[in-house]
Structure formats: structure tokens, C-alpha cells
Amino acid sequence: MGFRLFPEQASTLAPQVDHLLFFLLAAAAFFTVAIFGAIFYFAIRYRRRSDRELPKAIHGSVPLEILWSVIPFGLTMVMFTWGASVYFTGRSAPADAIQIDVVAKQWMWKLQHMEGPREINELHIPLGRPIKLTMTSEDVIHSFFVPAFRTKQDVVPGSYSTTWFQPTKTGKYHLFCAEYCGDRHSGMTGWIYVMQPEDYAAWLSGETPGATLAENGRKLFQDLACANCHKPDGSGRCPALAGLFGSTVSLADGTAVTADEAYIRESILRPAAKVVAGYQPLMPTFQGQVTEEGVLQLVEYIKSLSPEPKAPSQSRDRQGAVRNP
Amino acid sequence: MITAAVEEQQNYLNAGYGLKSWLLTKDHKRIALLYLATITFFFFIGGVFATLIRIELLSPHGNLVSSDTYNKLFTMHGVVMIFFFLIPSIPATLGNFFLPMMIGARDLAFPKLNLLSWYLLVIGGLFAIFAMVAGGVDTGWTFYTPYSTTYSNTWVVATALGIFIAGFSSILTGLNFIVTVHRMRAPGMTWFRMPLFVWAHYATAIIQVLGTPVLAVTIVLVAAERLLHLGIFDPARGGDPVLFQHLFWFYSHPAVYIMILPAMGVLSELVSVFSRKRIFGYSVVAFSSVAIAVLGFLVWGHHLFVSGMSLYAGMVFSFLSYFVAIPSAIKVFNWTATLYKGSISYATPMLYAFGFIGLFTIGGLTGLFVACLGIDVHVTDTYFVVAHFHYIMVGGAIMAYLGGLHYWWPKMTGRMYPEGWAKLSALVIFVGFNLTFFPQFILGYLGMPRRYHVYPDEFQVLHVLSTAGASVLAVGYMLPIVYFAWSLRYGKLAGSNPWKATGLEWTTASPPPPHNFDQIPVVTHEAYDYSAVIDEEVPVG
Structure with a gap:
């Protein structure tokens, strides 16, 4: 993997997050240029030429104060609303998602497919299908972070948290633990392998079929x-x-x-x-x-244990983590 | 033959000699210098940790120190810089020295309490140093549970106790400032004639008094779980690990404003003096400090967007976080507008002020990114956040601190610093800072997690740039130490008002007499009225 300045987009969420980022970058660039430009201009135009200079006092301007409070506030409300809607998407898993269970511990990821295979620090998933993770920790707080998917969710001992993503590109992507968890925190990394569905099926059957x-x-x-x-x-x-x-x-x-x-x-x-x-x-x-x-x-x-047989993936979605009192 | 030296006026520095005259002093100016020495010491300890971190990160393989040592380095860097440098920095030095003088008082309201505050900081600092020497602490400065209460085998309680004690220093300083501003203003010094530096410190003091006790309670709870095994945060004992994060950030987010509000106060002074203009929208700037202090208590949850907090709580905290952005933006706009048709000097303090506005603007604007739910999920706990808060706390707070130190140095010591070297330091720090921290925004968006000892190879180029910047920054920070020391002996005599500034502190001798003013001044006009110091009006522009 070579040097790059922008992360890969490999999930349905990634372009949404990036578009939002570009909007914020544009707004930030506008204010930076406006403020820096004004400062440079004033600093040069009104530079002190004599130590006896006494400029006229200006007390301020109520219309200006209102203008530069209301316009930025309106802009931040766009950021808020847009950001909240992306967040909402990132936390609402589709009902047909493939369910994978994750147990984190110092300093490894244990991932278990419904069909049986277990993986350590690696996760194989099919392209184009939503994947929902139900996660918990055996010890301290960890955080499941896949930059290429723009996904991150803390994994908290004593409760279940969930996240989901839908990969859009085959390849091998970093999995990081993003919440500091002790000595080998930076070693608690792994790889997500996004495979064509047929390759995934082959991978699943090629595994020694563990019990589900x-x-x-x-x-x-x-x-x-x-x-x-x-x-x-x-x-x-x-x-x-x-x-x-x-x-x-x-x-x-x-x-x-x-x-x-x-x-x-x-x-x-x-x-x-x-x-x-x-x-x-x-x-x-x-x-x-x-x-x-x-x-x-x-x-x-x-x-x-259903009285009438039900598809196992029909788990109802819980919004985000469920934390019991 | 009579020389000027023989007739040197009595001032707070020559009023007494010997260790006792310093260690038992009740003079707020001397206590400010004690603080100055103390926090400079801690700044360099924290700086050594930062240096080691940056050298380690030159290589992705973690081959300078062990991961255990690395974790201790970033933890102690954070603990020292935040609790023993940044929080006391401007309030305890410049605030302590100049807040009473600016309102025409002879001292703070409680001089003995002021001395006690310094001792508490020192005692707290000694506990922290003991913990470092004894083996260090590795929890990160955030002490997240249950790692800190159950899993870490390091000196958590000793360090936390040090922070607990230093917290009382901060509370007492805040209390002292509040009472002083209410009760000790000179005749005619109405609230709306106070310099904005005083307003900013008043707002800061409110946070110190209301917020810091929550940190103290949190530390007690961590110690109770660690030592007495009470189940508070550890789920294995029936506790809730995320509760800690709520308590911790309820203090630690407002604590950011403890660091930045005084810096904003300094900025208002600098921008006014060096453009010789009344601050544009004085009362708006004053009230925005109070607004920041109040709103700052309502946004702690934005540190928990991926912690498993409910979706709707996340939305509320994101919304409120955008609210607090507005008063900060208003300040920047008003400072900029103050320059309009001013008489702008490029003296060193103003260069630092320009640096502050530049870096704080970038830090503040990237705050909009991390307050944005959709983006924060990706960038939280990455180098993006590291870059963002360094732009605020180092780019902002330290630039303003150094700018203020240059501005008031002639008053504190009676001598001028060397202008050429000082301008160089401002430039070197600005360049070094940006080179260190700008690449970290890119690193963070790429996905580089913070607190990583070993990292993937593809991040190395940006880390090398960052380390290169850090070495420039280190040179920049060394320069003032050298020339400030030099100026104590060789600097030009400053006179009482070298900048033609309007504050009451400039109406008395440099260095000031032990009781600040021979006669308590009577204030007859608002702050920043330069027609009082400059009699002749010359057209501008």
C-alpha cells in the first residue's frame, strides 16, 4: 500500500461521509480565506506609520454582529442536520443484514459467522451485502474501526453494541482498535477481506465446518x-x-x-x-x-428456538447499542 | 556622585531578598512568578515526553521504546501538559499578576489563599512526578475505565491524586478571581469599563469553580474502585464503564475553555493595543466569554458519539456543540474588525496574536468537523482529533500565552526583550507548529488511530513530516527561554508604558511597586480609550 492523502472508499457509507466532509471543507476554506484575507489586508493597509498615530475609535455595529452570528449559525445547522442524517444511516442496519458476532479482548478480535466459521483478527465478507456486527468485550473498552468503510463503534464490556456496513469494493482493508486498551493496543489490528459472493461462498465451504x-x-x-x-x-x-x-x-x-x-x-x-x-x-x-x-x-x-421455523437472519434491528440499567 | 541606580525605586522584586521572602510571599505578583517558574518546568517535562513520542513515530515499527514505555510517554505528556501546564498557564501567571492591577486593586481578595493555591499545584505536581519516577502511568490522560480501575498495573492512583490536589489549586484561583472582580474594583471601574482580559478570566473562574469539583469526585470514584473494589465503573462488578466518560468529560470539556478563554482575553488586549483601537463590539466580546463558559457545560457528550450512547443523545450533543461554536466565531470576527482603520504595529506580541488567530481559526473550524455526527464517527480517536485539539490548546492557548508574556514582560521585569529574536521565535513557532500538526489532520482522515505505538507503513511519510515540524517547534520554544533570561540583565529599560497602552497596569512603574499603585486610581473612562495616552491625532491609512 503506497502513500496516499485520502482514504479508499469501500462501503456504501464512505461516499456519504466524504461528501459531507467536502461540504465542511468548503465552508472552512471560505471562512479561512475570508478571515486571513481580511487580516492581511488590514495589517498592510493600516500598518502603523508613526508612533503618534491615533485612529478614530469605532464602537462596533449591531447589524454586523447579527450578520456574523446568524449566517454561521445557519451554516452550522446545515452541518448538524446533514451530519445527523449520515449518522442515522450509519446506525440503522437493514433487516436483511448478515449477522456476525464480535468479541474483543486484549488484544485480539474474535469474529464468528452464523454459519460456523470463526476468525481471529480477520473477517471475510461478501461484496454488496449489508453486514451487521453485534459486539461485546471480555475486558476493557475497545473500538471497531474500519477506515475504508468510515465505520467506528466502541465495544464495551457488559453490553452489546452494534454497527453495520455494506462493502462496495473487493479488497483487503485495515481493521483497527481505536479505543486505547493497554499495552498492545496498536497491535490489536486485523484485516477485512471483501470477496465476490461466489468466492465468499467457496471460502465458507472451504472452512472446516465448525458448529454454528x-x-x-x-x-x-x-x-x-x-x-x-x-x-x-x-x-x-x-x-x-x-x-x-x-x-x-x-x-x-x-x-x-x-x-x-x-x-x-x-x-x-x-x-x-x-x-x-x-x-x-x-x-x-x-x-x-x-x-x-x-x-x-x-x-x-x-x-x-422458534415454534414455527424462522430465517435466522431476521433479527430485529436495535438502534445502536443496547445498554441495560 | 549620585547615580540613577542608587536611587532605584522600591519595587516588588527588590522589596525583599532570600528564599523566605519568596516562599512566604502574599504578593500576587511574586506568586505569579512562582507559578511562571513552576509551569515552565512542567512545560519542559511535558515537552521531553512529546519529543520522545515524535522520535519514536519516525519509524512505523516501534523500535525506540517498548509499547509499554510508549503508552506511558503519551499518558504523562497529556497529564503534565494539561493539568500542570495549560490549566494553570495564563490564569495563574498573567491572570494572577495583572487581573488585580487591571482593575486597580492592590492584590487579590485572598492573598494567603493565592499562595496556598501555588503550594497545592506544587504538591500535586510532586505526586505526579513521584508516579512518573516510580514507574509511570499508562492509562492515557483520559483514564478510561475499566482499564484504569481494573486492568492497568501502573501508578494510576498516585497520578490521579496529584491531579486531584492540583484541582484544588485551580478551584481556589477561580474563587479568588471571582471575589476580586466583584469586590476589589477601583472607584469608577464599572463592569463595562473592565478590560476584556478581566472578563475572560471571570468567565474562566466560573468554570474552574463549578467544573473542577466534578473531576475531583470522578477521581475519588476511580480510586474507590481501584483500591476498595467497589463496583462503579467495571461491569464485572456491576458498574458502568461509560458512566466514567460522562463524568470525566463533564469537567474535561469545559476544561478546554479554562485553557482557551484566558487566551482569548489576552488576545483582546493585544489586538487592541497593537492596532490602537477600542475592541470592536466590546460588550459582545465580553458576553461571548460568559456564553462560552455556560454553553461549555452542555456539550460533553460529543466525546461519546461512538461509545454506544443513544442516537438521540448524540444528536442533542451535536446540536449544542454547534451552539458553542458561535461565540468563539464572534470573537474572531470582532478581533478582525478591530484592525479596520487601526494603526497596526508588527511588534512581537502582535505577531503572536496574528499566529493565534490563524491557528485558532483552523482549530475552531475543524471543531465543526468533529461536532458533526457523520464525520466524527470516522475521525474520533484518530490523529484528526489530535491535530484539532493541538491547534486549539497549543496553537491557540500557547501562542496567546507567549504573546501575553512578551507584551507584559516589560511590566513584570522592567526590561524589554530583544525584538529581533522575539520576532524570529514567533515565526519559527508558527511554521514549526503547522508542520507538526497539519499533516496529522490528513493522517487522521486516512484512519491513523491515536495512541498507536506501531502503525502501518503507509502512514510513515506524514509522521516524518510531523516529527520534522516538532523539531522546528522545539527550537522555537527554546528561543524565548534564552532571550527572556538574557533580557533580565541586558534588556533595555522599559519605562512604565512602552506600548502606549491604556490598562491601569501601565500607569504604574515597571516593575510595579509592592502594592501596585502609590494611590488607588480613579477610573473615568472605558477601557481602550487611546486618546488618554496619545494626545496628538495623526490621520491613519
Whole structure:
């Protein structure tokens, strides 16, 4: 990779961000030229010729003050609105996005495809498909940053954050950790490989087919003896989980909650936080007993437990990170 | 034979000799000099760290120091420069010295408290130095949790304690300024006759008093989690890591205004004196300082656009951040308009003032980029942000600090600095600064993350340019140290008002007598009325 002054555009978002940048650059250039020009002109035109000079005092001008407050303010509101709309796009994943789970830890990225393959510090994705990442960290805060996609999202321990992108160009792009995370922060980098869909399919099948996330989750579900209480037919001491994902759950305190990934995660790690109406708070916490990857697998398994078969990628979109109290 | 030297007037410098007369002084002017020596010391420590960082980044492979050492270097560079240099810089030196004189007071309202403030800064500084010598700290100056509370094995608490103590220095200075401005103004010195330097320091003092306690609370919480293992920020203990960021930036964003508002105050003085004009839109400039102080408390969330904060919170903070941009822009426009039909001198302080306006304009305009949600996602935590805040805090605050130091040096010491060398320093610093930090905007947009010890090869050219600039900048910063020291002995005698300036500080001897004024002045006209100092009107232009 040679020397360059402007980053590659490799996602649908990248040109949007760059157009916004060009608008701001133009506005900045206008003000810079205007201010510098005025200063140079005045400094030369009105340079002091005699130490006895006494220029006439000017007190100011209300119309001018209004003019140079209102015009820049109007301009900044354009920046605000445009910027917010690009931000909104960058945080609203399409419903048909390919779901990939990410676990960050000092100092590596672990990425898991729904179809099974796991990758470390590398991510292979197909061209032209939206990709949605659900991310968490095992230790400190990290940040998932792909400059060529103009995408960045902090990865926070104890919660899930999401981001998405749709690659528009095949190639190999930097993945950086952008939030300082300790000793080998600058080594926490990787590569995103954007491939033609057929190459991606070949890559997927060429991988030693690992178990899918949901399959691993089912195994973990058995190992942890979850089914002792969460009986599939609902006769257990705890609610049955089939069809849970995406449904609305009534809670013991009278409120209701939509069962998304964050809710399921919280119910595994802090079961007492939201107790389902009609059940006792019996469940022990699994905090510290299940790794973040394990939680992701359990979540995927529970998502897969539909009474009627549902496409796995139909995860409902959550706006940005979901942070539980 | 009677010589002039024998009859030298008593002034604050010759009023007493010996260590005790300095270490126990209650004279705000002497305390200002104690601060000056202290922060100059810290500036050079911070500068050494910066030098090592820039040398390391000449090579992409991280082969000068280990990554552990590199992380400590940028952390300590930030901690020292922000908490022990920039925050005290203008208020504690130029503010301490000239705020009372400008309003015609004999001292600050609480002289003993003023001395205590200096001791607190020194004690805080000693803790920070202890932490550095004992092994350093590697959390970044931002101390993000849970890294700082659970994962770092370095001297987090000692450093944080140093910052905690120095924070009280800042609070007490602010308190002293507020009371002084309210209670100690000379007869006739109404609020709207005060120099804009005083207005700027008043606004700064509000932030110091209201904001700094939040930093203190945050530090206590970090220490409580680190030492007592209370679950506050670490999710493994039930805490919330992002809560820390809210608390930290609630102080640390307004802290940027603690650094830049006094600089703006200096600028108003310089632009007025060296164009011999009343500041255009005086009251607008005065109120814009207060507006910045207030609005500055409402924008902290713009540091958290990618932290997982809600989409709508992000939009609110972006919107408010654009609000705070306006009063800063208004100041720049008014300074520029002040030059119109002025009598513009190119003396060194004015060159620094021009440098400030240039660099601050670029720093401020790039602030619009980082306040813009769609762009900030890409550039946050990259070198773009590093360049942006250096343009504000170094390009802005330090240019103004040096400009102010040149401007008031004759008053502080009674002697002139060498004009030729001083002009050279302003030029060298301006060129060196831009060469150091402009390439970092490009680096940042390319995607170079900050705080990277090792980086991809394609960024090397721009890093080399930046390091080259830093060496020019280092020369620029060394020059004033040398010629200021030289001028103490060999500089021309300044006289009481070498610039034909209007402030009350120029109506008394240089250096000033211990109690500033033989008689408390009575103020009869507004600030910047040059017809009072120049009797003959010569047509301009």
C-alpha cells in the first residue's frame, strides 16, 4: 500500500461521509480565506506609520454582529442536520443484514459467522451485502474501526453494541482498535477481506465446518443444565424459551419488555433484573460462569428456538447499542 | 556622585531578598512568578515526553521504546501538559499578576489563599512526578475505565491524586478571581469599563469553580474502585464503564475553555493595543466569554458519539456543540474588525496574536468537523482529533500565552526583550507548529488511530513530516527561554508604558511597586480609550 492523502472508499457509507466532509471543507476554506484575507489586508493597509498615530475609535455595529452570528449559525445547522442524517444511516442496519458476532479482548478480535466459521483478527465478507456486527468485550473498552468503510463503534464490556456496513469494493482493508486498551493496543489490528459472493461462498465451504453458533449454544445449554428448569413444554419452574425471541414478555413488576439479544443476555447474567410475570426469581446468575462467547452462543440458540421455523437472519434491528440499567 | 541606580525605586522584586521572602510571599505578583517558574518546568517535562513520542513515530515499527514505555510517554505528556501546564498557564501567571492591577486593586481578595493555591499545584505536581519516577502511568490522560480501575498495573492512583490536589489549586484561583472582580474594583471601574482580559478570566473562574469539583469526585470514584473494589465503573462488578466518560468529560470539556478563554482575553488586549483601537463590539466580546463558559457545560457528550450512547443523545450533543461554536466565531470576527482603520504595529506580541488567530481559526473550524455526527464517527480517536485539539490548546492557548508574556514582560521585569529574536521565535513557532500538526489532520482522515505505538507503513511519510515540524517547534520554544533570561540583565529599560497602552497596569512603574499603585486610581473612562495616552491625532491609512 503506497502513500496516499485520502482514504479508499469501500462501503456504501464512505461516499456519504466524504461528501459531507467536502461540504465542511468548503465552508472552512471560505471562512479561512475570508478571515486571513481580511487580516492581511488590514495589517498592510493600516500598518502603523508613526508612533503618534491615533485612529478614530469605532464602537462596533449591531447589524454586523447579527450578520456574523446568524449566517454561521445557519451554516452550522446545515452541518448538524446533514451530519445527523449520515449518522442515522450509519446506525440503522437493514433487516436483511448478515449477522456476525464480535468479541474483543486484549488484544485480539474474535469474529464468528452464523454459519460456523470463526476468525481471529480477520473477517471475510461478501461484496454488496449489508453486514451487521453485534459486539461485546471480555475486558476493557475497545473500538471497531474500519477506515475504508468510515465505520467506528466502541465495544464495551457488559453490553452489546452494534454497527453495520455494506462493502462496495473487493479488497483487503485495515481493521483497527481505536479505543486505547493497554499495552498492545496498536497491535490489536486485523484485516477485512471483501470477496465476490461466489468466492465468499467457496471460502465458507472451504472452512472446516465448525458448529454454528446456535449448535454450540445448544450444547452449552445442555452442559449448564438449563433445561432442568426451562423445560421446552413449559412445565418447568422457569418459562419455556421457544418463540421467546422478538416476543413481548410481561414482567412481574407489571411492565413489559421486548425479548431482544440484550434482554436475553441480561437474563442470563443478572436473572433477578427482570423477572417474568408468574415466576419466582429462582434462577442463579451465570455471571463469570459463561464467557462472552458462550453468552452469544446461548443467545443464538434461544433465537433459533422458534415454534414455527424462522430465517435466522431476521433479527430485529436495535438502534445502536443496547445498554441495560 | 549620585547615580540613577542608587536611587532605584522600591519595587516588588527588590522589596525583599532570600528564599523566605519568596516562599512566604502574599504578593500576587511574586506568586505569579512562582507559578511562571513552576509551569515552565512542567512545560519542559511535558515537552521531553512529546519529543520522545515524535522520535519514536519516525519509524512505523516501534523500535525506540517498548509499547509499554510508549503508552506511558503519551499518558504523562497529556497529564503534565494539561493539568500542570495549560490549566494553570495564563490564569495563574498573567491572570494572577495583572487581573488585580487591571482593575486597580492592590492584590487579590485572598492573598494567603493565592499562595496556598501555588503550594497545592506544587504538591500535586510532586505526586505526579513521584508516579512518573516510580514507574509511570499508562492509562492515557483520559483514564478510561475499566482499564484504569481494573486492568492497568501502573501508578494510576498516585497520578490521579496529584491531579486531584492540583484541582484544588485551580478551584481556589477561580474563587479568588471571582471575589476580586466583584469586590476589589477601583472607584469608577464599572463592569463595562473592565478590560476584556478581566472578563475572560471571570468567565474562566466560573468554570474552574463549578467544573473542577466534578473531576475531583470522578477521581475519588476511580480510586474507590481501584483500591476498595467497589463496583462503579467495571461491569464485572456491576458498574458502568461509560458512566466514567460522562463524568470525566463533564469537567474535561469545559476544561478546554479554562485553557482557551484566558487566551482569548489576552488576545483582546493585544489586538487592541497593537492596532490602537477600542475592541470592536466590546460588550459582545465580553458576553461571548460568559456564553462560552455556560454553553461549555452542555456539550460533553460529543466525546461519546461512538461509545454506544443513544442516537438521540448524540444528536442533542451535536446540536449544542454547534451552539458553542458561535461565540468563539464572534470573537474572531470582532478581533478582525478591530484592525479596520487601526494603526497596526508588527511588534512581537502582535505577531503572536496574528499566529493565534490563524491557528485558532483552523482549530475552531475543524471543531465543526468533529461536532458533526457523520464525520466524527470516522475521525474520533484518530490523529484528526489530535491535530484539532493541538491547534486549539497549543496553537491557540500557547501562542496567546507567549504573546501575553512578551507584551507584559516589560511590566513584570522592567526590561524589554530583544525584538529581533522575539520576532524570529514567533515565526519559527508558527511554521514549526503547522508542520507538526497539519499533516496529522490528513493522517487522521486516512484512519491513523491515536495512541498507536506501531502503525502501518503507509502512514510513515506524514509522521516524518510531523516529527520534522516538532523539531522546528522545539527550537522555537527554546528561543524565548534564552532571550527572556538574557533580557533580565541586558534588556533595555522599559519605562512604565512602552506600548502606549491604556490598562491601569501601565500607569504604574515597571516593575510595579509592592502594592501596585502609590494611590488607588480613579477610573473615568472605558477601557481602550487611546486618546488618554496619545494626545496628538495623526490621520491613519
